[in-house]
Amino acid sequence: GEPIQLLILFSEAFSSKEEMFYSSAFKRINNLAMTKNIQTSTVLITKEEENKLAIPFANIKADAIIIMGQFSKEYVKEVIKVQPKTVLFDFFYYDLELDSVVTDNYFAGYIATQYLIDLGYQNIGFVGTLNTTMSIDDRYMGYSRALVQANYPIDKKYIVNDRNENNQIIDFKLPSKLPEAFVCNNDYTAYLLIQKLSKASYRVPEDISIISFDDVIYSQISSPPITTIKVSRNDMANETIKLILRRIKNPSIWHRRVTMSVRIIERESVKKEN
Structure with missing residues (x-):
């Protein structure tokens, strides 16, 4: 059938070279979307747009939205007026009933x-x-x-x-x-x-x-x-796409917060015999 149109909103504050966690997670979401008949478009939101609650993507057709990088609660509220089928990536707000995927x-x-x-x-x-x-x-x-x-x-x-x-x-x-x-x-x-x-x-x-x-x-x-x-960024990407598909299929379903577990990768910056 018709591909699903997925809009990814990316916070400028999290797009710098230091924040490689988000750029690598973003790549994985994009790659996975391609295998699921999902077309993605991306909009980078500046701090100024966020502060002014500007919505520079109102004319983009989106069946669902992923918000990556933590945005203010006020901004998220504006986004869900445009498209309530929104999944938050790596953050959530206790009082917004939205799907989210977060690291523990x-x-x-x-x-x-x-x-x-x-x-x-x-x-x-x-x-x-x-x-x-x-x-x-x-x-x-x-x-x-x-x-x-x-x-x-x-x-x-x-x-x-x-x-x-x-x-x-x-x-x-x-x-x-x-x-x-x-x-x-x-x-x-x-x-x-x-x-x-x-x-x-x-x-x-x-x-x-x-x-x-x-x-x-x-x-x-x-x-x-x-x-x-x-935390496995592949697993986070998988869960995010799953939540998107679930939400599109059943828009009124109870929201879900998926928490990803973590593990230690031991290298050489900790002295073992202290």
Whole structure:
């Protein structure tokens, strides 16, 4: 039959070279769509358009929409006026009844931190700016839970901001006194942190250990390569397309949030005998 017209809205804030998680997930969704008789078109939404609640895609025929990269709740509400058959990729809002596919970021933050605790680390910092993205907040909550459970302090001087409120990476500063290890909110930030530490004559992992999230290229090209928490982007793409097809077939069905599990990819940025 007629191909399904699928519109993918991509947030400019998540399209930079640092955010490889989204670009690689986007490729997988596109490739999968081709095999399912789905035609995709993509619109990049700027921060300005988002803030003004502008809808530059109102004239594009879309049987369904995928929103990639976290948009404000107000903006999502405008999108679903245009097309209620909308799936959110990697974020959700508690009070919007929409299908979504998300990483289990809370658990990801927890197992990354627990992995360090199990190796004997006690002073563990966190790199990531809170209240910029849901995934950073959730990873921080998981990090906090592991420390609380172990009766270790969450020391504010070991919490490092890595981006501004527009999700742009800033030139962050190392704390004057360093922890034994850092949990970094993503591989790119970990990659930058390792470079900063090495300029300040600290060796990873001999002097300080680093663990991060996403398993994108930065975790492999880093020196040393970074131990990271991975979610399968192929599986996320599969689930997203499944939700789209389910929603088109039955527009009034109860919404579904699919949470993807994660696993640790061990590389060389964590010292084992602490």
